[in-house]
Amino acid sequence: MKRLIMGLLAASAMTASAYAADINPAIIYDLGGKFDKSFNESAFNGAEKFKQETGISYREFEIQNDAQREQALRKFAEDGNDPIVMAGFSWAAALEKVAAEFPDTHFAIIDMVVDAPNVRSVVYKEHEGSYLVGIMAAMKSDSKKVGFVGGMDIPLIRKFGCGYVGGAKSAGATEVIQNMTGDTPAAWNDPTKGGEIAKSQIAQGADVIYAAAGGTGIGVLQAAADEGKYGIGVDSNQNGLQPGHVLTSMLKRVDVAVYNAFMDSKEGKFSNGINVLGLKEGGVDYAMDDNNKDLVTDDMMKAVEDAKAKIIAGDIQVHDYMSDESCPY
Amino acid sequence: MDWHLYLGLNVLDSTIRISVPLLLACLAGLYSERSGVFDIGLEGKMLAGAFAGAAAASSFGSAWIGLFFAILVSVGFALVHGFASITARGNQIVSGVAINFIAAGGAVILGQAWFKQGGRTPSLVGDERFSVVTLPFADSLGGVPLLGPVYRELVSGHYILVYFAFLMVPVTWWVLFRTRFGLRLRAVGENPAAVDTAGISVTFLRYRAVMITGILCGFSGAYLSVAQNAGFVKDMTAGKGFIALAALIFAKWRPVNAMFACLLFGYLEALGISLQGKPLPVIGTVPVQFMQALPYILTVILLAGFIGKAIPPRAGGVPYVKER
Numbered sequence: 001m002k003r004l005i006m007g008l009l010a011a012s013a014m015t016a017s018a019y020a021a022d023i024n025p026a027i028i029y030d031l032g033g034k035f036d037k038s039f040n041e042s043a044f045n046g047a048e049k050f051k052q053e054t055g056i057s058y059r060e061f062e063i064q065n066d067a068q069r070e071q072a073l074r075k076f077a078e079d080g081n082d083p084i085v086m087a088g089f090s091w092a093a094a095l096e097k098v099a100a101e102f103p104d105t106h107f108a109i110i111d112m113v114v115d116a117p118n119v120r121s122v123v124y125k126e127h128e129g130s131y132l133v134g135i136m137a138a139m140k141s142d143s144k145k146v147g148f149v150g151g152m153d154i155p156l157i158r159k160f161g162c163g164y165v166g167g168a169k170s171a172g173a174t175e176v177i178q179n180m181t182g183d184t185p186a187a188w189n190d191p192t193k194g195g196e197i198a199k200s201q202i203a204q205g206a207d208v209i210y211a212a213a214g215g216t217g218i219g220v221l222q223a224a225a226d227e228g229k230y231g232i233g234v235d236s237n238q239n240g241l242q243p244g245h246v247l248t249s250m251l252k253r254v255d256v257a258v259y260n261a262f263m264d265s266k267e268g269k270f271s272n273g274i275n276v277l278g279l280k281e282g283g284v285d286y287a288m289d290d291n292n293k294d295l296v297t298d299d300m301m302k303a304v305e306d307a308k309a310k311i312i313a314g315d316i317q318v319h320d321y322m323s324d325e326s327c328p329y
Numbered sequence: 330m331d332w333h334l335y336l337g338l339n340v341l342d343s344t345i346r347i348s349v350p351l352l353l354a355c356l357a358g359l360y361s362e363r364s365g366v367f368d369i370g371l372e373g374k375m376l377a378g379a380f381a382g383a384a385a386a387s388s389f390g391s392a393w394i395g396l397f398f399a400i401l402v403s404v405g406f407a408l409v410h411g412f413a414s415i416t417a418r419g420n421q422i423v424s425g426v427a428i429n430f431i432a433a434g435g436a437v438i439l440g441q442a443w444f445k446q447g448g449r450t451p452s453l454v455g456d457e458r459f460s461v462v463t464l465p466f467a468d469s470l471g472g473v474p475l476l477g478p479v480y481r482e483l484v485s486g487h488y489i490l491v492y493f494a495f496l497m498v499p500v501t502w503w504v505l506f507r508t509r510f511g512l513r514l515r516a517v518g519e520n521p522a523a524v525d526t527a528g529i530s531v532t533f534l535r536y537r538a539v540m541i542t543g544i545l546c547g548f549s550g551a552y553l554s555v556a557q558n559a560g561f562v563k564d565m566t567a568g569k570g571f572i573a574l575a576a577l578i579f580a581k582w583r584p585v586n587a588m589f590a591c592l593l594f595g596y597l598e599a600l601g602i603s604l605q606g607k608p609l610p611v612i613g614t615v616p617v618q619f620m621q622a623l624p625y626i627l628t629v630i631l632l633a634g635f636i637g638k639a640i641p642p643r644a645g646g647v648p649y650v651k652e653r
Contacts, residue, residue: 033441033447033448034447035441035445035446035447036446036447037446037447037449040447041447153617153618177606178606179602179605179606180605180617182621183617183618183621186564186567186568189562189563189564189565189567190565190567191558191562191565192347192350192553192557192558192565192567193567193598193602195557195558196343196346196347196598196599196602197602199339199343200339200340200343200599200602200603203337203339215449215562215563215565218449218452218558218560218562219558219562222452222558222559222560241452242452
């Protein structure tokens with residue numbers, strides 16, 4: 001009996017604190033888990049930043065397989081969590097269903113557009129960030145041939161590739177060798193094949209290779225470093241994976257999206273609809289740190305900063321592959 | 330037509346690198362299946378070996394210790410399969426599938442618990458990873474026309490495990506067809522009752538066979554994570570164990586044929602990488618998807634038309650029960 005009362009007290013104390021905090025945010029990560037050094041970890045960092053600044057704790061969940069998606073999402077919604085942020089385009093199907101069942105709950109999905117009145121869809125202009133690293137790659141290259149290794153062959157990855165080609169060609173690259181790792185989800189986790197593709201591209205003359213391929217990219221960066229060439233990382237800052245051989249990383253600020261969703265909700269200005277984060281909004285960028293500062297010359301910095309300013313001002317329009325499924329560069 | 334894209338040294342070099350894990354796994358499967366124990370758990374053992382190898386190499390700072398642990402863990406899994414299918418007389422396919430699942434899940438869970446990198450192991454640097462072996466005179470002979478570059482690029486400059494893998498082909502042939510153990514191994518896969526009548530333990534023979542399978546799978550896994558790559562990434566075997574199994578059937582359970590089958594698969598994959606996005610003569614540019622599917626399409630065609638009937642060991646998949 002005593003324990004029951006204690007339990008009730010504890011429960012009421014928890015609800016009280018939840019009401020005091022006003023909002024009860026939650027985040028659900030995609031397969032890969034929150035410490036993947038890439039996409040999900042970035043989302044986790046955004047949530048942590050919010051927690052540190054506001055003192056409001058959040059609920060989180062790492063799914064283990066696809067079957068858990070809808071279940072986990074519905075559970076969070078039933079428990080009254082609001083807003084609920086989902087990292088990853090694979091959440092779309094589950095969200096479409098659950099968002100309709102809970103019209104008063106706010107949802108945010110990253111990397112995908114879900115058309116529902118209570119959903120904020122956050123997508124990125126990856127082509128803009130890729131354009132910048134493309135410029136850097138072409139300027140670093142001696143052969144003026146650069147490479148691109150994509151993961152699974154989907155339009156989203158071609159969007160990375162297309163922006164990169166645009167940037168590289170604008171900075172004097174004569175050829176961009178493009179390869180995709182595969183056409184199934186296994187292509188995200190095949191570093192061996194990634195390494196072979198990188199070696200093949202190097203044999204064809206490429207000396208800077210951009211990997212937009214999840215776990216496969218680790219093999220690409222490794223092969224580039226083994227051969228004494230340069231790789232370019234993606235999503236989060238991967239400069240430290242092969243210090244001295246990763247020219248830069250194309251940053252996709254998933255943390256910004258998560259932080260904004262939580263913060264907007266706290267301030268009562270959570271907006272629904274499509275939220276596009278480009279260079280201007282700080283959603284994409286390139287990474288500079290101690291690991292790569294000796295690789296990037298002042299000229300390169302100047303050219304990249306110049307292009308960045310022009311893209312933000314609208315003077316350079318980087319083509320979005322997904323708008324018409326073609327790449328003009 | 331640019332023949333370099335088809336038979337250039339870098340394509341052939343890539344062929345060798347891609348073939349090695351297939352070859353080791355294929356020879357591994359050969360021992361087990363020749364003894365009458367079907368093993369679709371090659372993939373799982375490679376993956377477990379790859380994880381154990383990378384984890385140990387990174388923890389102890391030595392590629393050789395990594396290799397040792399890769400073999401140890403892989404043999405452990407092989408013994409589990411052996412216990413299930415030899416002693417407990419369970420279904421060998423079910424046991425193999427279970428091993429694949431345990432290895433895939435276990436590696437990620439332990440990796441996350443130990444290294445906190447989403448199931449990856451830290452990148453291996455320096456002595457933690459095997460380095461390539463430059464054979465004697467590789468540089469001085471490099472100037473000899475034709476054969477020089479072939480020796481320098483193709484024969485020299487691989488990891489030591491590569492030479493080991495190709496050495497295992499004649500060794501396996503010799504063991505299987507020239508030793509008493511090999512004769513008994515083949516016999517126990519064809520007619521265990523006859524072996525038993527001769528007073529030889531079927532159980533012990535089969536256990537020895539699955540242990541050899543475990544050792545070779547360990548080498549294969551270590552090659553993936555400690556030599557070819559520098560570290561473990563979840564599901565990094567990417568179906569190689571199953572391709573090795575296909576190669577084994579392709580090779581009709583013979584070691585030298587197995588080598589050629591694995592080299593063929595490796596070559597097709599290397600070709601797929603080399604030709605991707607390049608226009609082919611007559612046809613023009615082919616889609617990525619076609620190049621990816623090419624090895625499998627050719628496998629089906631070759632299996633259907635050119636190889637002839639592949640007959641597995643007669644007692645394969647059947648647990649041996651002594652009549653009482």
